[in-house]
Amino acid sequence: MELRAATAADVDAVRSVARESLVASYGHAVGEQLLDEAVEEWYDAKDLGDDVDDDDAVFPVAVVDGDVVGFAESYVVGRRERVGEIDWLHVHPDHRESGIGSALLERVESALESAEVDRIEARVLADNEAGTTFYQREGYELAGERDVDIGGELFAEREYRKQVGSLTGISEAIYETEEGERVHVAFDESDRGSRAPFYVAYADPGHDRRYGYLCGNCEGTDVAIDTMDRMECRDCGNRRKPTRWDAAY
Numbered sequence: 001m002e003l004r005a006a007t008a009a010d011v012d013a014v015r016s017v018a019r020e021s022l023v024a025s026y027g028h029a030v031g032e033q034l035l036d037e038a039v040e041e042w043y044d045a046k047d048l049g050d051d052v053d054d055d056d057a058v059f060p061v062a063v064v065d066g067d068v069v070g071f072a073e074s075y076v077v078g079r080r081e082r083v084g085e086i087d088w089l090h091v092h093p094d095h096r097e098s099g100i101g102s103a104l105l106e107r108v109e110s111a112l113e114s115a116e117v118d119r120i121e122a123r124v125l126a127d128n129e130a131g132t133t134f135y136q137r138e139g140y141e142l143a144g145e146r147d148v149d150i151g152g153e154l155f156a157e158r159e160y161r162k163q164v165g166s167l168t169g170i171s172e173a174i175y176e177t178e179e180g181e182r183v184h185v186a187f188d189e190s191d192r193g194s195r196a197p198f199y200v201a202y203a204d205p206g207h208d209r210r211y212g213y214l215c216g217n218c219e220g221t222d223v224a225i226d227t228m229d230r231m232e233c234r235d236c237g238n239r240r241k242p243t244r245w246d247a248a249y
Helices: 008-026 032-042 045-053 100-114 129-137
Strands: 002-005 060-064 067-078 082-091 119-125 141-150 153-163 172-176 182-191 198-202 210-215 223-225 231-233
Touching (some): 002 100, 008 032, 008 045, 008 082, 060 100, 082 100, 119 129, 129 153, 210 223
Antiparallel strands (some): 060 067, 119 153, 141 153, 172 182, 182 198, 198 210, 223 231
């Protein structure tokens, strides 16, 4: 087994591995048509090519006998602390339980640690028992659970974290919106945007009532979200791709 950085020539193989991995992990819970739509949405060939060429991405592939059989994709998110987010970690079903997933994760963790992140995060649907077991086995702690909408049906999504360094910086700040409302922005809850992260904003200091999002690029709160959880700041154009609801397996 060889680990190397992904190239543009790997795009079709990455899309194939993603589909087979998703079907194996979620075929019992999510319809195959929806999984096909997810692959087309999340693994658009042009977007994948851009991701491979992105200097900020950690995108290794695992190769066996000349074929790509697994891959991972992660980024450093510049919040008030530095967080490494694992977008995906997929291994073809025929090559699972062979150490490839652990090797990919080790490569990603090493790169993120070199980038001096404070912690690493990954999200996995609770229905993906192989994925949740994988992260627990690799030393990740369950940090929370939320419901996500997939094709009109709610699924429980779990967030796993592993601490790397000591956390520093401000965890929360109060901002005033254009309408004069005061919102409490949680810098430890965010989603990666094209220009800067989007931070979760709450209407109360106890974080019980969510207000929306603060754009980390322009610090505006006029953020639009569509049914696929695409997010875009109407003030500066900072945007987030449709929600990806699983990081493994």
